[in-house]
Structure formats: C-alpha cells, structure tokens
Amino acid sequence: MEDVTDDPTPLPTDSVKHERESTRLRVFVAGAAGMLGRDIVRTLADAGHYVASPFRDQFDIAHPQHLESLRTGVWGQFDWVINAAAYTNVDGAQSAVAQAERTNHIGAGLLAFTANEIGARFLHFSTDFVFDGNANASYDEGAPPNPINVYGTSKWHGEQEVSKQHSQAVIVRTSWLFGVHGKSFPRTMINAWREGKELRVVADQTGRPTYTKDLAARTRTLIEHAPVPGTVHLAGPDIMSWHEFAIAAVSAYRDRTDPSREVNIAPIASSEWPTPARRPRYSVLSLAKSESLGIAPMRAMSEALSEFAALVAAEKA
Numbered sequence: 413m414e415d416v417t418d419d420p421t422p423l424p425t426d427s428v429k430h431e432r433e434s435t436r437l438r439v440f441v442a443g444a445a446g447m448l449g450r451d452i453v454r455t456l457a458d459a460g461h462y463v464a465s466p467f468r469d470q471f472d473i474a475h476p477q478h479l480e481s482l483r484t485g486v487w488g489q490f491d492w493v494i495n496a497a498a499y500t501n502v503d504g505a506q507s508a509v510a511q512a513e514r515t516n517h518i519g520a521g522l523l524a525f526t527a528n529e530i531g532a533r534f535l536h537f538s539t540d541f542v543f544d545g546n547a548n549a550s551y552d553e554g555a556p557p558n559p560i561n562v563y564g565t566s567k568w569h570g571e572q573e574v575s576k577q578h579s580q581a582v583i584v585r586t587s588w589l590f591g592v593h594g595k596s597f598p599r600t601m602i603n604a605w606r607e608g609k610e611l612r613v614v615a616d617q618t619g620r621p622t623y624t625k626d627l628a629a630r631t632r633t634l635i636e637h638a639p640v641p642g643t644v645h646l647a648g649p650d651i652m653s654w655h656e657f658a659i660a661a662v663s664a665y666r667d668r669t670d671p672s673r674e675v676n677i678a679p680i681a682s683s684e685w686p687t688p689a690r691r692p693r694y695s696v697l698s699l700a701k702s703e704s705l706g707i708a709p710m711r712a713m714s715e716a717l718s719e720f721a722a723l724v725a726a727e728k729a
C-alpha cells in the first residue's frame with residue numbers, strides 16, 4: 413500500500429480508485445487539495461473506498477454550476493459528501509468577512525443541501541474557534557459557541573446552516589491541525605529554527621494539536637460506522653500551549669537531524685504578539701463523546717510529531 417506521506421506529489425484531481433470492493437463507500441470530498449483533504453482522500457482510497465476529489469477550480473462549494481454538477485450526477489453517485497473545504501486564513505478573515513462567509517457559511521450550507529438532494533450523508537469539519545476560550549475546563553459538544561473572531565463566526569454560521577440543510581449531517585469539530593501537505597505551525601517553527609531565527613511563541617493559549625493523518629483515519633472510522641447525526645469533537649490527545657507545541661515539534665526535528673543543537677524558544681504572552689484576529693485562551697475540546705462512540709484516541713503528540721518531523725526531514729534531505 414502506498415503511503416501518502418511518502419509521496420508529496422498532488423493526488424489526481426478527478427478520482428482515486430482501488431480494487432477492494434467489499435464494503436466500498438462512494439465518497440465525494442470537497443476541499444481535496446487542502447491539508448486535511450489530501451490525507452482524507454488518501455486514507456479513504458487506501459481503505460478501498462471510491463473517492464472523487466476535485467480541487468477548488470473544478471468544484472467550488474459556493475458555485476451554483478459546480479453544485480449542479482454534483483446534483484445531476486456528473487461526478488457519480490455518492491454515499492457520503494465530506495466538506496474539507498474552508499476559508500482558513502484566521503487573520504485574513506478579519507478584513508475578508510464576505511469571503512469567509514461565502515465558503516464557511518453559504519458554501520457549506522449549499523453543499524449540505526446538495527448532499528441531501530442526492531441522498532448522501534454529509535460530514536462537515538468545524539473548529540474549536542467557535543468557542544470563546546474563556547472556560548477553564550474542556551468544551552463538550554453541547555457547550556454554547558461564542559466565537560471571538562470572524563473566522564470562528566463564519567464557521568459557527570456554517571455549522572448552523574449545515575444542520576438546517578441536512579438533518580443527517582455529522583459535524584466534526586477539530587483543532588490546531590498540522591499535516592505534511594501545506595503550511596502548518598510546526599513546519600513554520602521547524603523552518604525558523606533551521607534558519608537560526610530567534611523564536612518567541614505565545615504560552616498563554618492552550619489547545620489540542622491534531623495530526624491530519626490521524627484525523628483522516630478517525631474520519632474513515634466514522635463514516636464506515638454510519639454515525640448518528642450531530643456534532644462530535646475529534647482532536648489529538650495532548651493538551652498544550654503553542655509554546656510547548658513549538659518546543660515539541662522542533663525537538664522532534666532536532667532529534668533526527670542535529671541532536672547536539674539546542675532548542676531555545678522563548679515563551680511570550682499573547683499581548684506581546686498582537687494579531688488581527690483574537691484567539692481563544694483555553695481552546696480545549698472534550699473528547700468524551702468520541703470515546704463513548706468507540707473512536708480510538710489518536711496517537712500521542714510525541715509519536716505524531718516524530719513521524720511528521722521524519723517526513724519533513726526527508727523532504728529537505
């Protein structure tokens with residue numbers, strides 16, 4: 413079986429097929445070129461499912477003609493439609509409200525509506541940023557959202573619209589994603605450390621880093637078990653600050669490439685790193701519901717980062 417993480421080349425833009433026919437699901441993945449989308453497409457294809465994986469130029473989730481092509485069967489027939497497409501530039505969204513709303517709210521709703529029309533289940537990704545981060549305990553699925561920035565607001569609007577348009581929708585909230593495909597916080601930290609830059613990282617925001625390959629595997633488990641509709645949190649098992657996450661990521665990379673070199677990363681307060689969008693202070697999703705559904709916890713962050721660091725090191729070799 414080919415491992416996606418060994419192959420940084422783009423996946424085919426039309427579909428990925430596999431020989432195993434048994435419990436084969438037909439899955440349409442919007443946002444297939446994104447960091448999470450790529451791992452989902454490869455995970456499902458490797459498991460023997462039929463996956464249609466259009467990139468944004470072929471399928472924009474807010475484009476009426478593209479939605480019509482899904483409705484009329486141009487892409488095939490599907491058991492599941494997965495929405496991994498999103499406007500994810502958290503700071504950019506502050507001055508691009510219409511763009512964020514177009515994809516994260518309107519597009520998500522239109523795609524859910526279309527999935528319902530074609531008789532497919534719908535799985536949508538959302539974020540810990542729907543919460544304000546003022547809590548001192550983890551957020552369960554029933555906690556009231558209260559987003560504090562435009563991105564979080566657009567994603568919360570999207571959740572509500574998706575639920576309205578598809579009564580069987582599954583909404584997966586996740587947090588602090590990193591994966592080998594595309595930009596991510598640990599990759600940025602590793603690159604800066606390699607270049608010998610002085611590193612200062614906020615230590616007063618806390619969350620659960622989540623490896624997209626592990627989230628893709630849990631997504632596969634979910635759709636294979638035809639979950640009940642509703643919201644579920646899926647995120648990594650370890651709770652840490654961005655500062656601790658940076659140290660863990662750079663150390664994992666250092667251990668493979670230059671074990672004698674020091675990792676010096678200064679902890680700073682959010683107030684010392686002003687950003688256009690405010691971030692939640694305590695952004696920890698409760699995983700109790702996913703555990704009660706029998707979804708296995710993801711790998712410890714040390715293991716996930718070790719794999720991630722090895723792949724990044726191999727790219728640079």
Ligand SMILES: NC(=O)c1ccc[n+]([C@@H]2O[C@H](COP(=O)([O-])OP(=O)(O)OC[C@H]3O[C@@H](n4cnc5c(N)ncnc54)[C@H](OP(=O)(O)O)[C@@H]3O)[C@@H](O)[C@H]2O)c1
Pocket residue numbers: 442443444445446447448449467468471472473474495496497498499500514515519537538539540567586587588589590594
């Ligand atoms: N990244 C995180 O830390 C994080 C944390 C919590 C939750 N999430 C959620 O997890 C999901 C996946 O995020 P990700 O990090 O994989 O995002 P990503 O890497 O930015 O990928 C999103 C993909 O969606 C595409 N896209 C944007 N607008 C679209 C549209 N209107 N129609 C079709 N495709 C569109 C983007 O294409 P272009 O690049 O061409 O615009 C990109 O390929 C999203 O729902 C996100 O909100 C992410």
